[in-house]
Amino acid sequence: MDSNQIPDIVVERLPLYLQTLQRLLKEGQETTSSKDLGNRIGISAAQIRKDLSHFGGFGKQGTGYSIKYLIEKLEDILNVNQVWDIALVGVGFLGHAIANFDGFQNHGFKIAYIFDNDPGKIGTKIGNHEILDSKKMKEIIKKNKIRVVMITVDAEHAQDVANHAVEAGVDAILNYAPVKLMVPESVQVQNIDPILKLQHMTYYLR
Amino acid sequence: MDSNQIPDIVVERLPLYLQTLQRLLKEGQETTSSKDLGNRIGISAAQIRKDLSHFGGFGKQGTGYSIKYLIEKLEDILNVNQVWDIALVGVGFLGHAIANFDGFQNHGFKIAYIFDNDPGKIGTKIGNHEILDSKKMKEIIKKNKIRVVMITVDAEHAQDVANHAVEAGVDAILNYAPVKLMVPESVQVQNIDPILKLQHMTYYLR
DNA sequence: TAGATTGTTAATCGATTAACAATC
DNA sequence: TAGATTGTTAATCGATTAACAATC
Numbered sequence: 527m528d529s530n531q532i533p534d535i536v537v538e539r540l541p542l543y544l545q546t547l548q549r550l551l552k553e554g555q556e557t558t559s560s561k562d563l564g565n566r567i568g569i570s571a572a573q574i575r576k577d578l579s580h581f582g583g584f585g586k587q588g589t590g591y592s593i594k595y596l597i598e599k600l601e602d603i604l605n606v607n608q609v610w611d612i613a614l615v616g617v618g619f620l621g622h623a624i625a626n627f628d629g630f631q632n633h634g635f636k637i638a639y640i641f642d643n644d645p646g647k648i649g650t651k652i653g654n655h656e657i658l659d660s661k662k663m664k665e666i667i668k669k670n671k672i673r674v675v676m677i678t679v680d681a682e683h684a685q686d687v688a689n690h691a692v693e694a695g696v697d698a699i700l701n702y703a704p705v706k707l708m709v710p711e712s713v714q715v716q717n718i719d720p721i722l723k724l725q726h727m728t729y730y731l732r
Numbered sequence: 733m734d735s736n737q738i739p740d741i742v743v744e745r746l747p748l749y750l751q752t753l754q755r756l757l758k759e760g761q762e763t764t765s766s767k768d769l770g771n772r773i774g775i776s777a778a779q780i781r782k783d784l785s786h787f788g789g790f791g792k793q794g795t796g797y798s799i800k801y802l803i804e805k806l807e808d809i810l811n812v813n814q815v816w817d818i819a820l821v822g823v824g825f826l827g828h829a830i831a832n833f834d835g836f837q838n839h840g841f842k843i844a845y846i847f848d849n850d851p852g853k854i855g856t857k858i859g860n861h862e863i864l865d866s867k868k869m870k871e872i873i874k875k876n877k878i879r880v881v882m883i884t885v886d887a888e889h890a891q892d893v894a895n896h897a898v899e900a901g902v903d904a905i906l907n908y909a910p911v912k913l914m915v916p917e918s919v920q921v922q923n924i925d926p927i928l929k930l931q932h933m934t935y936y937l938r
Numbered sequence: 939t940a941g942a943t944t945g946t947t948a949a950t951c952g953a954t955t956a957a958c959a960a961t962c
Numbered sequence: 963t964a965g966a967t968t969g970t971t972a973a974t975c976g977a978t979t980a981a982c983a984a985t986c
Contacts, residue, residue: 535977541931545910559943567912571943572979579945587944588986605934612930619832623825624926629910633927634934673937674930698933700926704751704835706773714936716929720830720906721839723922724818724880725747727904728811728840730920731879741953765967777967778955785969793968794962 536577542567543574544600551593559590606634613672613696615687616679617642617657620702624678625652635674639666660687667694674698681705742783748773749780750806757799765796812840819878819902821893822885823848823863826908830884831858841880845872866893873900880904887911 546566550558560571560578567574578584584599585591601607612630614621614637625640640652643660650657658666667675675691677684677699684703691699698714701707704722707715752772756764766777766784773780784790790805791797807813818836820827820843831846846858849866856863864872873881881897883890883905890909897905904920907913910928913921 533977537935538932540935541928544931545925545928546912549911561943570979572981573977575943575945576978583945585944586986587984588942590943603935604931605937606931610930610934610937619829623829626825629927630930633931635927635930674933676926698930698937700929700933705755706752714933716933718924718926718929719751720882720924721835721841722747722751723906723924724816724836724841724904725750725810725812725839726744727880727906727920727922728816729743729746729809731811731816731904739953767967776955778957779953781967781969782954789969791968792962793960794966796967 532580536580539569539573539577540600540604543577544597544604544606547593547597547600551597556593557590558593558596560585562590601634604634608634610635610674611638611670611672612636612674612676613639613641613663613667613691614676614678615641615660615663615691616677616683617644617647617652618678618680621678622652624676625655637676638670639663639672663687664690664694667691667696672696674700676700676702677707678702738786742786745775745783746806746810749783750803750810750812753799753803753806757803762799763796764799764802766791768796807840810840814840815842816840816880817842817844817876817878818880818882819845819847819869819873819897820882820884821847821866821869821897822883822889823850823853823858824884824886827884828858830882831861843882844876845869845878869893870896870900873897873902878902880906882906882908883913884908 543563546563560574564571564574581603584596612635614625617625617640625637630636637655639658640655641658641660641663642648647657648659673696675696677687679687681703684701684705685707688699688707688709692709692713697712699707699709701715701717704719709715749769752769766780770777770780787809790802818841820831823831823846831843836842843861845864846861847864847866847869848854853863854865879902881902883893885893887909890907890911891913894905894913894915898915898919903918905913905915907921907923910925915921
């Protein structure tokens with residue numbers, strides 16, 4: 527166990543470990559080793575052991591790790607042994623796709639509120655969610671203590687939405703707009719931008 | 733100029749530099765400095781200069797970088813001074829959203845072919861693209877020398893699609909399915925998975 | 939017991955930062 | 963000229979890997 531600050535690059539790998547372990551469990555496997563897990567993920571066994579050792583000793587010499595137990599531990603560490611209500615802001619094609627995505631539920635998340643500022647959309651439904659007026663976002667986030675927001679509005683409005691969300695008390699933002707959001711240091715931001723990923727790959731295409 | 737292998741972590745940052753420079757150009761700015769750019773992106777000026785120095789000297793002492801010139805150079809380096817035709821496979825909500833996204837065009841990409849295996853979808857249209865039968869994917873990719881594929885099918889079918897794409901000659905895959913794809917070393921893979929990003933953030937939420 | 943695999947320490951490797959001469 | 967900023971070298975920092983005693 528290490529009570530110092532955990533490097534963020536280690537934290538970043540934990541969800542990947544969790545995902546892989548969950549797949550193995552589903553496939554009926556009961557134990558794994560750092561070697562096995564590393565092979566599947568494409569990283570070294572040493573790195574997996576080192577990463578996990580920041581949080582404790584979860585394995586047994588000779589036999590490796592109980593998948594079920596390690597999943598539990600990782601869920602605890604990542605705080606996904608609970609369900610986080612998410613507010614989704616922006617109902618374009620992308621927001622619509624995310625609102626209809628059913629993969630969040632089993633992994634610690636739930637789209638709980640959906641906002642848009644288009645009068646033509648407000649009041650209509652996606653699944654069983656009514657689209658709410660963005661004007662009410664701040665109030666509703668505050669009242670329901672929502673801490674996680676997904677932003678799927680266009681680049682021009684993303685910073686505005688982020689500002690309102692932060693004022694309402696949100697402290698994690700998953701941003702799909704192609705802009706760097708300016709937020710207080712205490713607020714987590716992660717970006718998803720397919721263009722950056724594509725351009726990263728085309729570098730290698732000659 | 734450095735003729736050795738460029739670290740991938742450097743390559744990964746270049747699209748972000750390009751994106752930021754394009755925004756600055758749009759805002760009417762004509763020159764920038766490593767300090768200015770660093771401030772906007774949230775990294776050090778030294779790192780930007782070091783990164784760029786792998787590819788050549790693009791700036792002028794005292795005045796910094798011509799934004800227009802640096803954009804040109806980065807587009808050359810990233811091979812996005814051309815338009816890459818992309819094949820999109822899987823027309824669920826997400827595939828639909830991507831097919832309708834108009835942000836690719838100006839950044840080096842174009843959705844050129846869309847595939848699905850659902851007879852109810854084949855032959856219907858998204859915008860002016862007809863949805864084609866996945867059975868024809870391999871042939872069409874080969875014939876049209878498509879090198880980039882986006883996979884938006886579910887986790888169970890993603891590896892299958894990847895296999896066919898690779899057999900057809902594709903060498904870059906943007907994968908939205910929550911699985912690690914097994915492909916030859918020569919094939920680039922990038923993953924987009926919102927759950928991993930969300931769990932990365934919830935680690936920090938106490 | 940013999941084989942396998944952990945958790946941890948030390949060694950290696952690589953990335954970032956600081957500093958500065960060169961020069962616009 | 964004086965101020966600003968580059969490109970590059972050396973110093974620092976941090977992450978990954980190798981190795982191994984402990985032990986299931």
